């Protein structure tokens with residue numbers, strides 16, 4: 001292999017690394033965006049037809065960590081830095097967080113809930129202005145962050161089990177295990193999509209609910225990690241057995257929340273007629289800062 005080819009390979013490996021390390025595995029992101037699109041109401045048919053595009057780009061925001069400064073902290077929030085279960089003293093709005101804990105603390109411990117709100121608004125603004133390629137780019141990004149917010153290990157300072165003797169669990173749980181059992185992920189039929197009148201409360205409700213599942217993952221790892229070295233298949237089989245229920249619950253909740261958010265953006269934009277756009281007219285993968293600026297913010 002010549003040096004250029006080797007560099008290209010290295011570059012792609014580098015691009016894919018963060019998604020391997022942090023965020024549901026790509027396959028889970030794809031599933032969540034795809035099914036959330038498929039269950040949209042009939043009035044949004046011309047949105048629904050782009051399920052494949054939304055699915056294909058569902059992992060893109062993990063790659064943005066490589067060129068957008070400040071991107072990594074947008075994929076998580078360490079809730080337990082600020083409060084403990086049942087999180088009764090946790091504010092909701094970003095400004096209230098900053099007032100209570102300082103901007104520096106909030107920035108350091110993750111911005112995920114407000115990134116979701118930001119994309120909901122960005123999607124709404126672009127819909128109002130009939131900028132449909134941007135709308136779909138915002139939609140797949142929103143899907144990514146909503147999915148991350150349903151991965152329980154994105155909600156704690158013990159995100160990799162490093163504080164409880166479970167180091168490495170983040171990747172084992174969300175990528176290796178899921179990749180083994182991807183065919184067992186079933187998406188429930190959803191019939192009732194709701195309009196979200198208070199997005200920030202809706203987000204914190206599912207964050208706090210997701211946080212309560214962390215123990216199931218760590219307990220399973222503690223019980224079975226003795227198999228990791230010599231019988232890894234056995235480890236993953238048992239890890240899946242113990243976490244299957246909560247994992248399917250979280251993935252299904254992410255699909256539901258995302259559909260509701262897309263629907264809410266459309267309602268907030270005044271229920272505009274969605275034009276039938278060819279997939280070739282949608283934005284390609286955003287791979288640098290200049291592409292990123294094509295998503296106009298007002």
Ligand SMILES: [Zn+2]
Nearest residue numbers: 023062075148
């Ligand atoms: Zn992510």
